[in-house]
Amino acid sequence: MATLGAHKKHKVTIVGSGNWGSTIAKVVGENTAANPDLFEKEVQMWVYEEQVEGKKLTELINEKHENVKYLPGIELPHHVVANPSIEDAVKGSTILIFNLPHQFIKGLCKQIQGVILPFARGISCIKGVDVRESEIRLFSEVIGEQLGIYCGALSGANIANEVAQEKWCETTIAYDPPPVDSQAPTPARTPPNRSPAASQLDLTKLDQHKDVSGKPSKVKLTPLASEYAAIDHVTMKILFHRPYFHVRVVSDVAGVSLSGALKNIVALAAGWVDGLGWGDNAKAAIMRVGLLEMVEFGKRFFGKTIQTKTFTEESAGVADLITTCSGGRNHRCAKMSVVEGKSISEIEDRELNGQKLQGVSTAEEVYTFLRSQGLEQDFPLFTAVYKILKGEEKYENIPQLIEKDTVSTDADEK
Numbered sequence: 001m002a003t004l005g006a007h008k009k010h011k012v013t014i015v016g017s018g019n020w021g022s023t024i025a026k027v028v029g030e031n032t033a034a035n036p037d038l039f040e041k042e043v044q045m046w047v048y049e050e051q052v053e054g055k056k057l058t059e060l061i062n063e064k065h066e067n068v069k070y071l072p073g074i075e076l077p078h079h080v081v082a083n084p085s086i087e088d089a090v091k092g093s094t095i096l097i098f099n100l101p102h103q104f105i106k107g108l109c110k111q112i113q114g115v116i117l118p119f120a121r122g123i124s125c126i127k128g129v130d131v132r133e134s135e136i137r138l139f140s141e142v143i144g145e146q147l148g149i150y151c152g153a154l155s156g157a158n159i160a161n162e163v164a165q166e167k168w169c170e171t172t173i174a175y176d177p178p179p180v181d182s183q184a185p186t187p188a189r190t191p192p193n194r195s196p197a198a199s200q201l202d203l204t205k206l207d208q209h210k211d212v213s214g215k216p217s218k219v220k221l222t223p224l225a226s227e228y229a230a231i232d233h234v235t236m237k238i239l240f241h242r243p244y245f246h247v248r249v250v251s252d253v254a255g256v257s258l259s260g261a262l263k264n265i266v267a268l269a270a271g272w273v274d275g276l277g278w279g280d281n282a283k284a285a286i287m288r289v290g291l292l293e294m295v296e297f298g299k300r301f302f303g304k305t306i307q308t309k310t311f312t313e314e315s316a317g318v319a320d321l322i323t324t325c326s327g328g329r330n331h332r333c334a335k336m337s338v339v340e341g342k343s344i345s346e347i348e349d350r351e352l353n354g355q356k357l358q359g360v361s362t363a364e365e366v367y368t369f370l371r372s373q374g375l376e377q378d379f380p381l382f383t384a385v386y387k388i389l390k391g392e393e394k395y396e397n398i399p400q401l402i403e404k405d406t407v408s409t410d411a412d413e414k
């Protein structure tokens, strides 16, 4: 393996190759090529193998440098290599980027337990939550626990096709690993769009080492781990930031992960009111109530570490809510289901060519969790979405279902 001074280069693997997985492979592949001192140029992309037009999808991607099924019309960097073997794709990688529909992640992690480098770091681009009745976990936590590694999260107002076409947008990376006990010096690196002086300042500011529960902790690196430069906020920014994909790095992993998951529930309701032809004011009302429920859900169940400002100030929060309720797949399929009088799953099968909606399963999972806590009534929009999906309520009744109180009191306003 090639080295930078005393440091080996980081090897990057993308676990997943759908619409967003392939887009992130493009983004990351461009950056590994642009930063040869820090990263190996080749990026492995694990692909769930399937036949497309009589050929293996991996062969098509490697021949055409295009994911013809999930991201057609976009050229991928030629050093992004599609690999049908998950074990082979992750071998020796120091940075693992998880990017697949949330229902598949646990099975995948099982397959690579003990195969990955023990000191690898993960980033979850997955928008969803893992619910087992009364227990709810972020996918960054699921991945971290199953694989015994630290995992952060990336989420934002990022409709994949727009990012792939290099239309400018922002994203948020949440990354807050425990401190690393390493004697090895980290080579000076300048994050994109920053002067070296600014990067020094930011490094000091961002270098707060707490685990997800907020407790400071220390991790002892194996000798092998110390051969690599630290994977910190700057490394993350260099790996993901592009002129058309602007990255902000924060430490609120729960806020970033949760907002990405919960906005998909709100998008279904926004699609329904659009399908009913109720106009922009109605959709704005859905988004207002949705945002409040997202923040409340975060504070109630992930309160220790979550920051309200992640929902209101970051791309992962309000910006993603807005874009999803305008141009996302959940919104589009929900709207079509009203217009055509068909179920969302029928529309999904017909319209998405194998891509997967996340809002329907997330609505069911979140409702299951809320019911286990006896708190359905505190989240009327999330509950209404679930009941409408189950046929227990009608979308025409959304205004009544989400109306909590009509008169705000002085106490409410304080």
Ligand SMILES: NC(=O)c1ccc[n+]([C@@H]2O[C@H](COP(=O)([O-])OP(=O)(O)OC[C@H]3O[C@@H](n4cnc5c(N)ncnc54)[C@H](O)[C@@H]3O)[C@@H](O)[C@H]2O)c1
Residues within 6 Å of the ligand: 016, 017, 018, 019, 020, 021, 022, 047, 048, 049, 070, 099, 100, 101, 102, 104, 125, 126, 127, 128, 158, 159, 160, 161, 354, 355, 356, 357, 358
């Ligand atoms: N597409 C977007 O615009 C977008 C943007 C931001 C975030 N996201 C999030 O990114 C995550 C991944 O979404 P996506 O758009 O890349 O996927 P997608 O909707 O395109 O899903 C299809 C993917 O699932 C894979 N798949 C199908 N069956 C499988 C199985 N049994 N096991 C494993 N994989 C299987 C397919 O090979 C394909 O890669 C989701 O959580 C999504 O919410 C999507």
Ligand SMILES: O=P(O)(O)OC[C@H](O)CO
Residues within 6 Å of the ligand: 127, 156, 157, 158, 159, 160, 264, 267, 320, 323, 324, 327, 328, 329, 330, 331, 357, 358
């Ligand atoms: O197409 P959706 O509804 O899965 O949303 C896509 C992205 O999450 C938008 O940021």
